[in-house]
Amino acid sequence: MQAVVQRGVLRSLHATSQSSPPRLTKFSLHPPKTVHVEFADGSVFTLPAEFLRVYSPAADSKMRSVGGEKVLFGRRYVGIMSAEPVGNYGIRIIFDDLHKTGIYTWDYFYHLGSNKFSLMRNYLQTLKKHGLSRDPQRRK
Numbered sequence: 001m002q003a004v005v006q007r008g009v010l011r012s013l014h015a016t017s018q019s020s021p022p023r024l025t026k027f028s029l030h031p032p033k034t035v036h037v038e039f040a041d042g043s044v045f046t047l048p049a050e051f052l053r054v055y056s057p058a059a060d061s062k063m064r065s066v067g068g069e070k071v072l073f074g075r076r077y078v079g080i081m082s083a084e085p086v087g088n089y090g091i092r093i094i095f096d097d098l099h100k101t102g103i104y105t106w107d108y109f110y111h112l113g114s115n116k117f118s119l120m121r122n123y124l125q126t127l128k129k130h131g132l133s134r135d136p137q138r139r140k
Contacts, residue, residue, distance in 0.1 A: 021110035032079030032096065037109045045113025050134070053078045053095050054123055055112055058102035071126055076134035 026038035035047045053075045079096040086092055090105035112119065127134065 021107045024106040024109070027091070027106075027109075029080065029083050031081060035080070035083075035093070035109070037106075037113060039110060043110070043113060045109070045116065047109070047112055047116065049078050049080045049095065050075050051112070051116065051120060052080070052093060052104070053097070053099065055119060056093075056099060056102035057104060057108055058099070071130055071132060073127055073132040073134065074136040077136065 022039040022041040022043065024037060025040050026036070028036045030036060033049050035049075035052060036045070037047070038044045054072050056072075075097070081094045081096050083091045083093045086103050090103050090108070092100060092103050094100040124134075
C-alpha cells in the first residue's frame with residue numbers, strides 16, 4: 001500500500017490492480033439480506049443480496065439480453081438462503097430465486113466492495129436506459 005500526503009491530509013491508496021487484494025480476515029453471512037466482509041487493510045464491506053445477485057460471477061445468471069446488453073432485473077427482494085465454502089478461496093451463495101452457480105472469491109468480494117457505489121449506479125442507469133425495474137414482475 002502506498003500513502004500520499006495531500007494538503008496536510010494523509011490519504012491511503014490501494015495497491016495497483018496488478019497486485020492481489022488484501023487477505024480476507026472476516027466473513028459473515030446475514031441471511032436473507034447481506035454478506036459482511038473484512039480485509040487485512042482495514043476495508044469493511046456490507047454487500048446486499050440484490051447487489052451480489054446482480055453481480056453474480058456465474059456464466060449464466062438468468063440475464064436477459066436487451067439491445068445486446070446483458071441485464072438482470074427484478075431482483076430487489078432477492079434473499080440469501082445459505083452459502084457453501086469452496087476451497088480456501090471463496091463461497092457459493094444460494095439465493096432464494098434458486099440461483100447458485102456463481103463462486104464468489106475473496107478477491108471478487110474485495111472488488112465488489114471497493115466499487116460498490118459505482119457498480120450499483122451503473123446497474124441503475126442500465127435499468128433506466130432499458131425501461132426495466134429492480135422490482136419483480138407481477139405474475140399474471
